[in-house]
Amino acid sequence: MDRARTPAIMILGTGSNVGKSLIVAGLCRLFSDRGLRVRPFKPQNMSNNAAATADGEIGRAQALQARAARVAPHPDMNPVLLKPEGEQGSQIILQGRVAGRLASRDFARRGDFLPQVLVSFDRLCADADLVIVEGAGSPAETNLRARDIANLGFARAAEVPAILVGDIDRGGVIASLVGSHAVLDPADRAMIRGFAVNRFRGAVELFQPGVETITAATGWPCLGVVPWFGAAHRLPAEDGLELHAERRADARIRIAVPILPGIANFDDLDPLKLEPTVDLAMVPPGQALPVCDMVILPGSKTTLRDLAALRSEGWDIDILGHRRRGGHVLGLCGGYQMLGRIVRDPEGLEGPAGEAPGLGLLDVETTLDSGKTVREVGFRHAPSATEGLAYEIHLGRTEGTDCRHAPFIVDGRPEGAASPDGRVAGTYLHGAFTSDAVRAAWLDAIAGSEQKTELRFEALIEQTLDALAAHLAQHLDVDALLALARSR
Structure with missing residues (x-):
């Protein structure tokens, strides 16, 4: 036809x-x-x-x-x-x-x-x-x-x-x-x-x-x-106009997410937003990151620009203090790149060419190059052996010692990086938390105990x-x- x-x-x-x-x-x-x-x-x-x-x-x-x-x-x-x-x-x-x-x-x-x-x-x-x-x-x-x-x-x-x-x-x-x-x-x-x-x-x-x-x-x-x-x-929002989450005063796990100017693929957070045990705080510019169990640095379309914005807000100080107190930090895609020692964009692929030091919470370095990874993948969460489906959309290569402690396995190879104590981690995978088993395992590790949940995310979307x-x-x-x- x-x-x-x-x-x-x-x-x-x-x-x-x-x-x-x-x-x-x-x-x-x-x-x-x-x-x-x-x-x-x-x-x-x-x-x-x-x-x-x-x-x-x-x-x-x-x-x-x-x-x-x-x-x-x-x-x-x-x-x-x-x-x-x-x-x-x-x-x-x-x-x-x-x-x-x-x-x-x-x-x-x-x-x-x-x-x-x-x-x-x-x-x-x-x-x-x-x-x-x-x-x-x-x-x-x-x-x-x-x-x-x-x-x-x-x-x-x-x-x-x-x-x-x-x-x-x-x-x-x-x-x-x-x-x-x-x-x-x-x-x-x-x-x-x-x-x-x-x-x-x-x-x-x-x-x-x-x-x-x-x-x-x-x-x-x-x-x-x-x-x-x-x-x-409950359904993924198309743009940042809808970046908010219902706060839960009685939640057992508190997560803070700074809203950066170039935030991307923020639907990664949807399963956590709907999780009854979690209080997810989307923190706008002008506010300090609250005391929490975990900070998530979300994806970014302009990593160097967002890294500068993070510092101008003083959120880097909040995150480093959170880490010193034993808190967990997770970086997703661009947020993962920010957690390393340095981010380089020699070709100006996301804005003016340049480089900047990262937060130094992971022993890795990132260099952006013109080869863009776009793919759907199956993965295994290494600490728990739970599995799920996810996707990658990113520029750049991230390498370093902490990649040996990768939180995920994709196609038999390590994916992402983590600190030796496991409290700081980064990954290029988007959508990992849509897997109920993976999400539960991650929240268990944060809480230090098993967190029972009745949320069945994919069924809820249907x-x-x-x-x-x-x-x-x-x-x-x-x-x-x-x-x-x-x-x-």
Whole structure:
């Protein structure tokens, strides 16, 4: 089936973080439950929360949507991924592979990637009964429209009808929907066939006058008012706007995570965030790290910049003091690199070329090079012999004496490094804590005793996706959505 005939619908938003990714995930599970071969698609994403597939990198949200659709994730689901590297620009991931850099001043160049976007869309369509497309940001950003490939620029090129979603929880939803209609040119406006309101709290019937106002001003039918979905926090967040965790005063294990400017792949923390025995504190700039059992340095897209930020916040002093008191420290990917003696970026792969001393808590050194590791792996946690699945996305080689005490085994070889007493460790593995057995073993070591847990993380994600699909089925006119998808 070619792209001109494969049913497809695009979910646009009045802005970032209005719930587009979650709605697409829920619709993927819903239509998969109806027996359709569903594929998620996002033409262009900008995020440092990435996932590894067998064929390269895609946005973490698209990996979750693929899971919801019960298919393996693939780079065609997110052909353009821009990974911010600070103010200077972004690394370009094109159809899963590194394809250079995009300077901030050249952002309009992203329009050059439309041919590859359409090729990926065609390939998805060839193996699908339905493609659900997610927009990025807002289609009403008229300053970006000329070279747009993320919203209505794609919709018009691929002839995909769209609906526009507004977030009532942040306020101003009527103005944002009506205002979007007002600023769009007629041809773009014609691609939008309806609207929905997301994250409503209270009695939905109280918003009926609002629905009537929007419909009268735009001519768009309302396809649903979706109440707040309380379980959304269980699913991976797409960007740093949602970096928080519910604090637990009665937790037995306390973990602190500094929020660095280039934080990446922070969904590594999700299983710990949901663990009933753990109080996970996400610490923003301007605050000292609290007294805790363990500090986790998360992944980073800009290791040297984040290392400098860590020092400017005084968090290096907090971490060294925590270590002297016998506390545990774990570095994930870029955080692992920061724990060593030195980090070098001689080619300027993540910003200006240079080097800086690390925290010196591990006897290792890191040199960034142009060879990027992107792969899914099976692993064994060496101290406990428990096993799991994880993935790697990183630049650089890390070597040194403490690699002899590696916490993990991958393909029969040591992976990561640890101090001789085991209280400081680093790894390039992302997602290791999704394994219930590995997570339990790690928490046992921190607490010094067995920590019983009833959390079954992977099962909880599946249950949440099922609940999300049921939630959308109740509050969205999904038959009208499917009819729109089939009308192209």
